[in-house]
Amino acid sequence: MIVCVAVVGHQNNPLYIQSFTEADDALKLHHIVHCSLDVVDERVNNPKKSGPTLNETFLGLLYPTENYKVYGYLTNTKVKFILVTTDLDVRDADVRNFFRRFHAAYVDAVSNPFHVPDKKITSRTFAERVSNIVKSFGLSSAG
Amino acid sequence: MGREVSESCVDSLLTEMVSSYCNRLYANKPELAAPRIEAIGYQVGHQLSERYTMERPRFSDHLEAIKFICKDFWSELFKKQIDNLKTNHRGTFVLQDNKFRWLSHMSVDPSSENGSTVEDNSVAAGESKATQATSMHLYFPCGIIRGALSNLGIPCAVSADISNLPACSFVIRIKA
Numbered sequence: 001m002i003v004c005v006a007v008v009g010h011q012n013n014p015l016y017i018q019s020f021t022e023a024d025d026a027l028k029l030h031h032i033v034h035c036s037l038d039v040v041d042e043r044v045n046n047p048k049k050s051g052p053t054l055n056e057t058f059l060g061l062l063y064p065t066e067n068y069k070v071y072g073y074l075t076n077t078k079v080k081f082i083l084v085t086t087d088l089d090v091r092d093a094d095v096r097n098f099f100r101r102f103h104a105a106y107v108d109a110v111s112n113p114f115h116v117p118d119k120k121i122t123s124r125t126f127a128e129r130v131s132n133i134v135k136s137f138g139l140s141s142a143g
Numbered sequence: 144m145g146r147e148v149s150e151s152c153v154d155s156l157l158t159e160m161v162s163s164y165c166n167r168l169y170a171n172k173p174e175l176a177a178p179r180i181e182a183i184g185y186q187v188g189h190q191l192s193e194r195y196t197m198e199r200p201r202f203s204d205h206l207e208a209i210k211f212i213c214k215d216f217w218s219e220l221f222k223k224q225i226d227n228l229k230t231n232h233r234g235t236f237v238l239q240d241n242k243f244r245w246l247s248h249m250s251v252d253p254s255s256e257n258g259s260t261v262e263d264n265s266v267a268a269g270e271s272k273a274t275q276a277t278s279m280h281l282y283f284p285c286g287i288i289r290g291a292l293s294n295l296g297i298p299c300a301v302s303a304d305i306s307n308l309p310a311c312s313f314v315i316r317i318k319a
Contacts (some may be wrong), residue, residue: 010296055200055201055202055203056200056201057199057200057201074201075193075196075197075201076192076196076199076201076202076295077192077193077196077294077295077296078296103197104197107193107194107197110190110193111190111193111194113186117186117189
């Protein structure tokens with residue numbers, strides 16, 4: 001199950017962060033996302049250690065914690081997507097697929113002429129789309 | 144997936160945008176029209192670059208990003224690539240398009256062209272006026288290039304040059 005997704009701008013400013021848990025642990029999840037930013041920087045600045053292909057947008061598993069796995073994605077425009085999940089055996093292909101759909105939703109959201117670049121994404125359509133993608137992630141990995 | 148946009152609509156929109164900024168909105172302050180049109184292009188380029196770089200690996204250096212602009216970005220916008228790319232390897236790039244689509248349906252006002260009977264002075268004046276009018280139409284594509292590159296993390300200044308219609312070149316100067 002995905003517990004948290006986040007979009008972080010190129011100056012490490014949060015653009016969108018949403019948790020999907022019943023419990024009141026938003027702060028903890030935000031902290032995890034915050035920590036992952038350093039890992040993203042490290043991956044990008046030391047490309048030899050980065051994922052399977054050089055400069056790929058998908059950064060793979062950033063770090064595992066006791067209960068969570070954190071995945072990262074960095075677009076060409078230096079916007080970071082962070083995914084926190086509780087599933088311990090996640091298939092890479094599922095995560096890639098998730099990020100691809102998430103990226104498409106993000107692009108559509110920032111292409112809105114009323115969206116101000118580098119400001120938080122407040123679009124309700126985007127929030128709905130993201131929660132749909134998050135829901136279907138659980139289904140595809142179960143099936 | 145591919146959404147189509149009528150080319151003639153885009154042509155008319157560009158012409159109309161330039162004329163309303165120059166002749167109506169900023170008729171009294173012509174020096175403000177150009178930056179405004181450039182700013183619109185900047186936003187368009189900013190958003191387009193986000194979309195067109197979706198499925199590709201990140202660029203490792205400036206040249207790669209510029210090549211992307213010349214090839215893929217230009218093909219998406221104008222169905223052709225840039226014809227010639229020159230660089231001094233110190234942050235200046237010249238992109239030449241031999242048949243720039245947004246200028247290909249433009250012609251110079253005949254009154255300024257058939258000026259052989261008139262005095263040389265007014266011929267030159269007419270020509271420079273026509274050049275100025277054409278160059279107003281290039282602020283928008285300049286803005287697009289600048290917007291796309293800054294979104295890719297390359298701050299730069301872009302200017303355009305009309306050699307002879309419909310060829311034109313864009314000069315990109317990357318800010319150190």
